[in-house]
Amino acid sequence: MNLPDIQPPQVDWASGAFADGPLLSKSTRLRDLAGIFADEPARQQLPGEQVIYDVEMLATSPAEGELYTGVTHLYPGRVGGEYFMTRGHFHARREQGEVYFGLRGNGLLLLQNEQGEARLEKVFTGSVHIIPGFTAHRLINTGGEVLSALAVWPGVAGHDYAALANGFALRVMVSSEGWEVHHD
Amino acid sequence: MNLPDIQPPQVDWASGAFADGPLLSKSTRLRDLAGIFADEPARQQLPGEQVIYDVEMLATSPAEGELYTGVTHLYPGRVGGEYFMTRGHFHARREQGEVYFGLRGNGLLLLQNEQGEARLEKVFTGSVHIIPGFTAHRLINTGGEVLSALAVWPGVAGHDYAALANGFALRVMVSSEGWEVHHD
Secondary structure, three states: HHHHHOOOEEEEOOOOEEEOOOOOEEEEEHHHHHOOOOOOOHHHOOOOEEEEEEEEEEEOOOOOOOOOEEEEEEEOOOOOOOOOOOOEEEEOOOOOOEEEEEEEEEEEEEEOOOOOOOOEEEEEOEEEEEEEOOOOEEEOOOOOOEEEEEEEEEEOOOOOOOOOOOEEEEEEEEEEEEEEEEEE | OOOOHHHOOEEEEOOEEEEOOOOEEEEEEHHHHOOOOHHHHHHHHHOOOOOOEEEEEEEEOOOOOOEEEEEEEOOOOOOOOOEOOOOOOOOOOOOEEEEEEEEOOOOOEEEEEOOOOEEEEEEEOOEEEEOOEEEEEEEOOOOOOOOOEEEEEEEEOOOHHHHHHHOOOEEEEEEOOOEEEEEE
């Protein structure tokens, strides 16, 4: 028994930070999100290098049946009257689901099926989101701090962004109540 | 937008307790664990109705690609010189993996492949365990409090207990150091 081998990776529940794992990281910046927000001129006036969200995931096997684990950190902010959000995607393997857990911050998870029907779930510390297969998903940060969510998804799921080329059926906009829904 | 619909289930990171979800619960008692511990006479002398572990899971779809979410609460205690543990299992669909997250308490995750090679990972608050496919898994509580672990696994995985009829290749026993490994 090789004792050093028994230390697994860790996640800090308060921040979503990983430690001791083989990590992959990706930053998505404003310049990567052309056409995603309703107010494209407003997006172009903001600095393109600004990071909107960071994803860190454990570099584990992508084989059939294996699960990936990662954390999305979505920063607070707005483009015009719209809250910062992730690009959102269907899985390439449409039947593959995902589970999200809210770790910190406050936001919304936007879910949309292949018939274009959208719904929202509140994301907060301890929230659990069972994302079924055949369902596109996007995080939206409606709060003033970082929104961090832990995700587990099948290694074979893949991403399909093209299927959402026309966007989701609803948008979450700033309002005097905090946020409100606009239907496209 | 039906606002009450947007409240998802929640998990309390400190205790692993679920709220607001459709839950399934199962208790496993000493009388359900005949032949699992090394000292079977010691097991028979303890009260059979004693709960060794509770599992709570969200009642969600078992379809191909969908993920289950649940928490195991493994209580502290010993049978003879052996720490309380779960029965342990392979998945019926052998290629299907699982992810565990330590929430509270201290213990070990025993992993064993189909060649009978076993290894241990420490389980503690924030520990992340990527259980590959083709790998049996068992939780062991080496601490003095409840060991609670959050798990995400594929709805199609299923359980195969029979493949481990001869048990795992190693046992975790009480020792003056806290615990030590015995090879069967």
